[in-house]
Amino acid sequence: MKQKVTLKQIAKELDVSISTVSKALKDSTEISLDTRQKVKAFAKLYNYKPNNIALSLKNRKTKTIGVIIPEIVHHFFTTVIGGVEKVANEKGYNVIICSSNNSFDKEVINMEMLASGSADGFILSVAKETQLKKDYHHIQETMSQGMPVVLFDRIIDEIVCDKVIIDDAKGAQMATNHLLSIGCRNIVIITTVDYISVGKLRTNGYLRALRAYDIPEREEFILKIEDVGNCEAEISEFLLNKDIDAVFAVNELFAVTATKVLSEQGKTVPNDVAIIGFTDGILSKHFIPSLTTISQHGEDMGIRAAKLLIDKLECDDAGAEEYRTVIIDTSLVERKSTKK
Amino acid sequence: MKQKVTLKQIAKELDVSISTVSKALKDSTEISLDTRQKVKAFAKLYNYKPNNIALSLKNRKTKTIGVIIPEIVHHFFTTVIGGVEKVANEKGYNVIICSSNNSFDKEVINMEMLASGSADGFILSVAKETQLKKDYHHIQETMSQGMPVVLFDRIIDEIVCDKVIIDDAKGAQMATNHLLSIGCRNIVIITTVDYISVGKLRTNGYLRALRAYDIPEREEFILKIEDVGNCEAEISEFLLNKDIDAVFAVNELFAVTATKVLSEQGKTVPNDVAIIGFTDGILSKHFIPSLTTISQHGEDMGIRAAKLLIDKLECDDAGAEEYRTVIIDTSLVERKSTKK
DNA sequence: GAATCTTACGCAAACGTTTGCGTGTGGAAA
DNA sequence: TTTCCACACGCAAACGTTTGCGTAAGATTC
Numbered sequence: 001m002k003q004k005v006t007l008k009q010i011a012k013e014l015d016v017s018i019s020t021v022s023k024a025l026k027d028s029t030e031i032s033l034d035t036r037q038k039v040k041a042f043a044k045l046y047n048y049k050p051n052n053i054a055l056s057l058k059n060r061k062t063k064t065i066g067v068i069i070p071e072i073v074h075h076f077f078t079t080v081i082g083g084v085e086k087v088a089n090e091k092g093y094n095v096i097i098c099s100s101n102n103s104f105d106k107e108v109i110n111m112e113m114l115a116s117g118s119a120d121g122f123i124l125s126v127a128k129e130t131q132l133k134k135d136y137h138h139i140q141e142t143m144s145q146g147m148p149v150v151l152f153d154r155i156i157d158e159i160v161c162d163k164v165i166i167d168d169a170k171g172a173q174m175a176t177n178h179l180l181s182i183g184c185r186n187i188v189i190i191t192t193v194d195y196i197s198v199g200k201l202r203t204n205g206y207l208r209a210l211r212a213y214d215i216p217e218r219e220e221f222i223l224k225i226e227d228v229g230n231c232e233a234e235i236s237e238f239l240l241n242k243d244i245d246a247v248f249a250v251n252e253l254f255a256v257t258a259t260k261v262l263s264e265q266g267k268t269v270p271n272d273v274a275i276i277g278f279t280d281g282i283l284s285k286h287f288i289p290s291l292t293t294i295s296q297h298g299e300d301m302g303i304r305a306a307k308l309l310i311d312k313l314e315c316d317d318a319g320a321e322e323y324r325t326v327i328i329d330t331s332l333v334e335r336k337s338t339k340k
Numbered sequence: 341m342k343q344k345v346t347l348k349q350i351a352k353e354l355d356v357s358i359s360t361v362s363k364a365l366k367d368s369t370e371i372s373l374d375t376r377q378k379v380k381a382f383a384k385l386y387n388y389k390p391n392n393i394a395l396s397l398k399n400r401k402t403k404t405i406g407v408i409i410p411e412i413v414h415h416f417f418t419t420v421i422g423g424v425e426k427v428a429n430e431k432g433y434n435v436i437i438c439s440s441n442n443s444f445d446k447e448v449i450n451m452e453m454l455a456s457g458s459a460d461g462f463i464l465s466v467a468k469e470t471q472l473k474k475d476y477h478h479i480q481e482t483m484s485q486g487m488p489v490v491l492f493d494r495i496i497d498e499i500v501c502d503k504v505i506i507d508d509a510k511g512a513q514m515a516t517n518h519l520l521s522i523g524c525r526n527i528v529i530i531t532t533v534d535y536i537s538v539g540k541l542r543t544n545g546y547l548r549a550l551r552a553y554d555i556p557e558r559e560e561f562i563l564k565i566e567d568v569g570n571c572e573a574e575i576s577e578f579l580l581n582k583d584i585d586a587v588f589a590v591n592e593l594f595a596v597t598a599t600k601v602l603s604e605q606g607k608t609v610p611n612d613v614a615i616i617g618f619t620d621g622i623l624s625k626h627f628i629p630s631l632t633t634i635s636q637h638g639e640d641m642g643i644r645a646a647k648l649l650i651d652k653l654e655c656d657d658a659g660a661e662e663y664r665t666v667i668i669d670t671s672l673v674e675r676k677s678t679k680k
Numbered sequence: 681g682a683a684t685c686t687t688a689c690g691c692a693a694a695c696g697t698t699t700g701c702g703t704g705t706g707g708a709a710a
Numbered sequence: 711t712t713t714c715c716a717c718a719c720g721c722a723a724a725c726g727t728t729t730g731c732g733t734a735a736g737a738t739t740c
Contacts (some may be wrong), residue, residue: 004485006726017690021726032688047481053457054726055696062393064458072421072437077414085412085439089446097412097437099425106429113434117393117696120405141387145344206460255628263628286596286623288603293594357720362698374719380698397725458727549705 003088005046014042014074016152022291037153052194056117064094065309066119070127070154073098075208076298077251080152083302084123089308091289104129108138113297121148121313126156132195134158148312150305153296154197162308168198170203171294171330175248175276178332180213182244182340184274190235190254199224202250228253236261246274246338252283255291258336275337291334300328307313343385354382371552396457405649406459408495409448410467412439415592415621416638417465420492423642424463431650444469448478454483461488461653463645467494471536474498485605486653490645494537500665502648503665508538511634511670515616518632518672521555521680524586524614528561530575537562541655542590542618548549553607568593576601586614586678592623595631599677615677629676640668 011018016035022033024039025048031039056062065088069077088095096119096162100107107127114122122142130136133177136159143149143161152164179187189206192199207217224239225231235257241246247262249255255277259269269275269289277284280295304326351358356375364387366369390611405428409417417541420504427542428435436459440447447467454462462482470476476499481488483501488595492504520525529546532539547557563578565571575597579587587602589595599609609615611628617624620635632663644666 008726017731018727019691020689022726023689026728028729030688048486049452049456051397051457051726052453052607053393053402054695056393056457057391057697057725058727059696073415075415075420078418081412083438085441091659095438098435099422101425113392114390114736115426117391117396118387133490155570160470162689183477253626260626283622283626286600287626288594288600288628348696358697359721360719362696363719366698368699370718375718391696394725395698397695397727398697400725661692 004051005043005048006051007048008045008064010039010042010048011227013031014039031159033283033337054225055077061091061120061313062094062118064096064119065121065123066105066114067095067123068100068156069096069125070100070102072097072281075171076153076281076296078299080125081301083304085302086299086305087303087306091306093306100127100130104133104135107283111138111142115147119152121145121151121309123150123302123309125153126153128196130196132158140258150309150312152301152305156197158321159233159278162312162323164294164307164328165325166301166306166328166330169205169208170200171278172202172248172250172297174205174311174330175294176206176209178300178334178338179210179246179248179274179276180209180229182274182338183214185215187215187246187248188223188238188242188244190223190225190238190247192250193224193226199250202292206248210232225254232257232261235265240265244273246276246278250278251275251292252279252291254280255293255337256283258285259287259289259291270337270339275339277337280333282302284333284335287337292335293333294330295333296330297328304328343566345383345388346391346392349600350379350382350386352559354378369676375559382469397518401653402434402458403432404436405453405463405646406454406458407435407437407463408440409437409465410440410442412437414625415494416619416636419638420465420642420645423639423644424646425642426639427643427646427650433646433650440470442466442472444475451478451482455485455487459487461490462648463490463492463642463649465491465493468536471496471537483535484575488649490649490652492645498538498665501653502645502663504645504648504668505665506636506641506668506670509540509548510547511589511618511636512542512588513549514545514551514670514672515618515634516546516675517551517552518678519586519588519616520549520613522614522638522678525555526561526584527561527586527588528554528584530563530565530578530587530589530598532590533564533566539590546588554584565594572597572601576604580605584613586616588616590618592617592619592621592631592633595633595677596623596627598633599627599629610679611676614680617677620673624675627677629679631677632678634670635673636670637668644668 007018007318011021016061024036025043055155067084085095098110104127107130136156140151141160150162195202201321207300225234239261247258249258255275259275262269262273267273277291277293280293284291284293341523347358347361360371363380365375407421407424425435438450444467447470458462476496476537479489479499495503495505531543541626565574587598589598595615599615602609602613607613617631617633624631624633646670
């Protein structure tokens with residue numbers, strides 16, 4: 001196998017200095033036209049590509065954005081990445097994606113690895129474990145080393161930095177309101193445990209909507225799921241023999257599972273029970289009946305997050321101590337699961 | 341904001357040389373215990389992390405694997421990445437993921453970018469456009485620069501390198517056989533256009549299975565879809581008034597859409613028509629009825645691909661001119677869509 | 681023919697590491 | 711007092727770039 005060709009090799013072959021080659025390739029007028037052409041022809045022939053690593057070292061920047069997400073096999077997060085890539089590519093940035101797998105340790109490792117020379121800044125949605133542990137030292141350290149961080153979706157209130165979120169509570173309220181508006185009054189919520197920030201917020205939105213309708217909060221109408229793997233059994237038990245007319249699920253999987261469980265329990269969607277989910281993904285779209293959901297506009301989130309980060313990266317620090325929180329609007333995607 | 345702390349800064353503060361600091365941090369006995377401790381304490385205090393970029397430059401390797409996939413919002417590809425990450429993390433490699441978005445140009449750009457210093461080798465599934473154009477110069481060039489490439493799933497026969505694939509034809513045959521074994525005889529296939537290698541292979545497997553049963557090939561039983569966005573209309577027209585008892589779809593979306601279309605046309609699955617898909621993803625698992633599929637074992641593919649690549653990376657070239665093709669077994673995941 | 685100006689190129693430093701080898705200091709042995 | 715040996719450390723080169731500045735050779739001017 002050939003080795004990668006460097007300026008030095010070209011210089012040697014052509015019997016000129018390295019700097020001459022470098023300048024020639026940059027079309028510097030300092031170099032004679034003749035030499036320039038010769039060098040360029042040679043470089044092309046040997047398929048010369050400047051070594052990014054050396055450039056990064058020299059420029060003290062990598063032109064790379066590090067994205068760390070809790071799960072890679074997850075429709076919402078991948079759509080966000082799509083948005084990040086769009087902006088990044090436009091602005092000449094590279095995107096490196098790492099998955100923390102919801103593990104605190106892996107999040108720390110990934111972050112430190114990327115921070116030590118591979119990325120200029122981060123776009124991050126924290127792992128479950130991190131939210132639970134409340135240990136944010138890795139993020140603080142990264143920031144204190146001068147690397148900007150943009151948090152999205154699963155954010156951390158205690159950390160002061162740019163953030164991109166949706167108004168989860170408002171979205172949940174919108175969902176619940178939709179159910180109320182079509183006449184449902186016995187609405188249950190299937191949500192996550194409270195330490196997941198978005199789960200808690202969505203629960204709050206649900207409660208707020210009920211309150212506005214003077215519907216009392218009933219504890220037995222709230223299911224908080226810890227172990228996603230076992231959600232079907234939990235949902236089945238929760239729903240059994242409950243006199244309800246609507247389910248609000250805080251994610252796709254819960255919504256789909258609820259629908260399935262209900263039909264097993266002899267109820268039909270949407271006639272007996274209306275269902276609304278959160279996160280507009282593939283499942284909701286293709287399920288039968290197709291599911292009404294609150295769309296989080298993942299791609300928009302990615303776009304905004306990338307813009308915030310690149311702004312920070314490119315403004316010459318100066319007024320850099322200003323942090324913004326962008327709230328992306330959610331919207332209701334009405335489908336068949338709520339059509340009475 | 342603070343700047344990143346370097347060896348040089350530590351050296352200056354402690355009034356020793358850079359090399360002393362470097363050696364002290366590596367616990368070299370060349371340095372007195374006293375100095376070592378002082379340096380280490382200082383480094384810890386200032387949260388020193390060696391700069392990977394500098395290391396990469398020095399070592400002429402990055403300990404990073406570049407993964408390029410056609411789509412990031414795609415369950416199968418993300419499971420493959422999961423497998424790659426597993427192995428990579430074990431062996432101390434970093435994983436960089438880039439999406440080509442099925443664009444030839446973006447594939448080339450990503451590859452060149454990563455090749456110029458960011459990755460030691462590649463795991464790649466080529467873009468649709470690349471298969472269509474049959475322009476593989478970027479892959480050839482990368483390899484000729486000494487960087488190993490492992491192709492997976494959507495591979496290219498003309499390129500000589502390590503490959504990880506499933507036996508698509510065999511998988512399709514298995515699927516068709518399953519339909520035949522439960523008594524279906526009028527089986528249609530919904531597949532992709534021929535230039536997608538896996539689509540063609542699966543079509544071949546389907547035909548082979550029919551032949552073994554002495555069932556004549558009927559052109560009107562084969563639907564080749566080019567524009568995925570419009571597949572529902574195409575499938576609907578294709579299925580209308582056709583006397584069939586089974587559908588074999590080469591991916592999840594086609595399978596789900598076919599099911600939907602059939603129910604709209606008044607047929608029930610699996611009673612009137614059995615359905616089997618390819619790629620065992622979220623949709624198949626959660627759909628009602630749940631869909632029987634051929635599992636591609638994406639994670640296994642990722643694991644094998646990563647192992648092949650790391651082997652190449654770490655063997656000292658020598659017998660490096662040996663390329664292997666790993667074929668991952670497919671398996672039938674039987675669910676309700678084929679239960680008579 | 682000398683002075684000056686161009687032109688075309690090379691030198692060297694810098695980015696942050698690692699590491700083989702050279703070296704100054706001190707103490708111990710003779 | 712001299713010689714020798716550890717010990718503890720520093721020097722410098724290398725990885726591949728970029729770029730300001732210095733400088734040779736040739737061309738131009740008077």
